[in-house]
Amino acid sequence: MKDSTIVVILAAGLGTRFKSKLPKVLHSAGGRTLIDHVVRAVKPLASRATFAVIGYQAAQVEQALRSAGHGPGHEEVRLILQKQQLGTGHALAAGERQLRRATSSNKGTIMVVCGDTPLLTTATLRNLLAHHRRKRAIATVLTADMADPAAYGRILRSADGSLLAIVEWKSATSEQKKIREINTGIYCFETRELFPALKRVRKNPVSGEYYLTDVIELLAKAGHRLAACRAEDPDEVAGINDRAELARVDTLLRLRKARELMIAGVTIHSPETVRIDPDVTVGPDSTIEAGVYLNGRTKIGPECVIGAYSIITDSQLAARVTIKTSCVITESQVDDGASVGPFAHVRPGSQIGAGARIGDFVEIKKSRIGRLSRANHLAYIGDATVGEDVNIGAGTITVNYDGVNKHQTIIEDGAFIGSGSELIAPVRIGRGAFVAAGSTIHDHVPANALAIARARQSVKPGWMVERIRKLKKTPKSHS
Ligand code: UD1
Ligand code: CA
Numbered sequence: 001m002k003d004s005t006i007v008v009i010l011a012a013g014l015g016t017r018f019k020s021k022l023p024k025v026l027h028s029a030g031g032r033t034l035i036d037h038v039v040r041a042v043k044p045l046a047s048r049a050t051f052a053v054i055g056y057q058a059a060q061v062e063q064a065l066r067s068a069g070h071g072p073g074h075e076e077v078r079l080i081l082q083k084q085q086l087g088t089g090h091a092l093a094a095g096e097r098q099l100r101r102a103t104s105s106n107k108g109t110i111m112v113v114c115g116d117t118p119l120l121t122t123a124t125l126r127n128l129l130a131h132h133r134r135k136r137a138i139a140t141v142l143t144a145d146m147a148d149p150a151a152y153g154r155i156l157r158s159a160d161g162s163l164l165a166i167v168e169w170k171s172a173t174s175e176q177k178k179i180r181e182i183n184t185g186i187y188c189f190e191t192r193e194l195f196p197a198l199k200r201v202r203k204n205p206v207s208g209e210y211y212l213t214d215v216i217e218l219l220a221k222a223g224h225r226l227a228a229c230r231a232e233d234p235d236e237v238a239g240i241n242d243r244a245e246l247a248r249v250d251t252l253l254r255l256r257k258a259r260e261l262m263i264a265g266v267t268i269h270s271p272e273t274v275r276i277d278p279d280v281t282v283g284p285d286s287t288i289e290a291g292v293y294l295n296g297r298t299k300i301g302p303e304c305v306i307g308a309y310s311i312i313t314d315s316q317l318a319a320r321v322t323i324k325t326s327c328v329i330t331e332s333q334v335d336d337g338a339s340v341g342p343f344a345h346v347r348p349g350s351q352i353g354a355g356a357r358i359g360d361f362v363e364i365k366k367s368r369i370g371r372l373s374r375a376n377h378l379a380y381i382g383d384a385t386v387g388e389d390v391n392i393g394a395g396t397i398t399v400n401y402d403g404v405n406k407h408q409t410i411i412e413d414g415a416f417i418g419s420g421s422e423l424i425a426p427v428r429i430g431r432g433a434f435v436a437a438g439s440t441i442h443d444h445v446p447a448n449a450l451a452i453a454r455a456r457q458s459v460k461p462g463w464m465v466e467r468i469r470k471l472k473k474t475p476k477s478h479s
Pocket of ligand 2: 118
């Protein structure tokens, strides 16, 4: 049964109502592009092939499909080019040669799906296909009863309930607009009747487009057996036509992900405020506070706490890591039991060792911080390798950039860097060495040595008393 089905995703349109340079299907909701969601829903259905009709910014859409893993190779999405976007009927007709070939000319079923329905599930599509087969229909439309049918096409049925036609909202009479059963834009067609019917579709007088929906009326009039299958959840088949609808779907998808994690043992404060990308994993008994963003391929272990308003992207956190409020962590790794923040910035290529503590207003870039080391406040550590059990005082700066090149700082195990030190790279601070506060260090400090590099303080006893006496004696100048 599965073997004779191919799926076509219509994705050539510009999406006028998005008012965007970016094609509509490349806008994202729930951490994935709209088309990526649809491809993931349809792929398990089509054993022969999945096609996408592309047109507007075709190269960009193709590229996006590739980088989402739907490019050439195993289970590739094959592409049909619709050079001019003259409507959904025209889009399908553009693929006639490729689609006929893929369905061995006339046998087989073509399932058509729109590229702008990101909430669609495989289960619903399976259900549609099963319905189509059971009814031995030539065409089956997936319909839905919408509380607010808005601008969707309306389903017209005869008195006995059989499917007659789909009327687009723009052409519907005010009576027809009252119909709540709508066309989801998702169908099954038998290949042998689809293409002859598409050839008979005329340009719509209102929009000048060739509507795929007109095929239904043509097939009905020719006496073919048609079916309609109602989707159980109308939300799932919503087509996204503007950015307000995009935001609504994004919220739904984010809640879906948060719920999944909560069911798996993660505590989430105010789940409606967090944004967690679909590929993110979080271990049990971790807590995610309000307003947190977890992006990309971030992996968080068990028993971690992610403080409110932190943003973590493509990073790995081991077990029992604490990220306090308002941290930004990108492409980095934080090991067991380490603590970061509040207000810390961990930039790409960093690794914070087990039990290490990175405090407020500390910026770490492309650096390794060893086990149990501490930079508790106000420091910049860039291009550095910091050993174990190192103390980095407040206001320490690795001076890593000379205006042309970046240089390395090495701080070995057990070293102590006093507050307000500047370490002018390249420089090495030996094991157990002590850098006195306020030093500007540009030479190697040997192991266990003290380095002090600051101007000497001089003290003049009673100086202020003398000064005031002098000032009082001096007559005021009138100039
Ligand atoms: C379409 C249906 C409508 C249905 C709704 C469901 C038609 C005429 N109308 O309307 O009955 O209720 O979907 O969401 O089919 N596309 C192309 N090439 C084109 C035009 C569109 O590939 O020339 C693609 C778009 O990229 C999009 C899909 O087809 O993914 C649907 O097009 P859209 O303009 O969103 O159709 P609707 O007006 O929503
Ligand atoms: Ca649409």
